[in-house]
Amino acid sequence: NKESSSSRGALIVLEGLDRCGKTSQSGRLYKYLDEQGHSVESWRFPDRNTGVGQMISSYLANKSQLDDHAIHLLFSANRWEKRSLMEEKLKSGTTLIVDRYSYSGVAFSSAKGLDIEWCKAPEIGLLAPDLVVYLDISPEKAAERGGYGDERYEQLEFQKKVAGSYLSLRDSSWKVIDATLLIEDVEKKLREVVLDCMMTCHKGKPMSQLWP
Numbered sequence: 001n002k003e004s005s006s007s008r009g010a011l012i013v014l015e016g017l018d019r020c021g022k023t024s025q026s027g028r029l030y031k032y033l034d035e036q037g038h039s040v041e042s043w044r045f046p047d048r049n050t051g052v053g054q055m056i057s058s059y060l061a062n063k064s065q066l067d068d069h070a071i072h073l074l075f076s077a078n079r080w081e082k083r084s085l086m087e088e089k090l091k092s093g094t095t096l097i098v099d100r101y102s103y104s105g106v107a108f109s110s111a112k113g114l115d116i117e118w119c120k121a122p123e124i125g126l127l128a129p130d131l132v133v134y135l136d137i138s139p140e141k142a143a144e145r146g147g148y149g150d151e152r153y154e155q156l157e158f159q160k161k162v163a164g165s166y167l168s169l170r171d172s173s174w175k176v177i178d179a180t181l182l183i184e185d186v187e188k189k190l191r192e193v194v195l196d197c198m199m200t201c202h203k204g205k206p207m208s209q210l211w212p
């Protein structure tokens with residue numbers, strides 16, 4: 001095709017246990033890319049600003065109780081309600097840095113004992129990330145960092161199960177970064193893999209859907 005199609009943004013997902021540093025790193029990465037003049041936005045799931053997001057937030061704060069399957073589907077619905085906007089942004093050339101995505105959905109729910117294939121099903125058809133970065137930290141180290149709040153899943157025993165689920169979800173395309181390195185070193189490694197991925201998307205890598 002001779003016509004130069006306008007280049008698209010990249011869908012970058014950061015995953016990891018609670019307290020692995022995802023949120024700080026996505027903030028730093030956003031700032032860097034923005035300052036470099038890229039069109040970029042910082043997103044997160046759950047997105048607590050929507051109606052569904054408020055139900056999730058209340059569940060996480062232990063202010064409401066829900067069946068494990070029901071909350072799983074709400075987390076998924078929360079991604080579905082942002083899907084079209086996500087596609088629009090990517091097509092218009094904006095790179096999205098997303099703090100948690102479908103992998104959190106599957107890892108946390110399957111850690112409760114739900115069947116993994118059942119957990120994956122409602123995610124089918126969501127946009128597939130161009131890059132998944134896993135910020136790797138042991139559950140014990142993460143717990144030592146303190147700041148585990150009062151939220152439902154922030155408990156060592158449960159995080160150990162989540163770590164196991166993540167391990168079975170990981171594939172060779174994931175970039176794993178040691179999250180116990182100095183914050184600046186994690187940042188540097190993250191920039192490298194992200195810039196590389198953005199270049200691939202810029203050159204015309206097609207968008208795809210879960211689960212590829």
Ligand code: TMP
Nearest residue numbers: 018045046075100101104105108109153
């Ligand atoms: P946050 O601390 O990143 O806002 O995420 C809130 C909690 O929700 C965190 O413990 C991970 C969990 N979670 C799920 O269980 N399923 C999901 O689909 C997502 C996005 C998060």
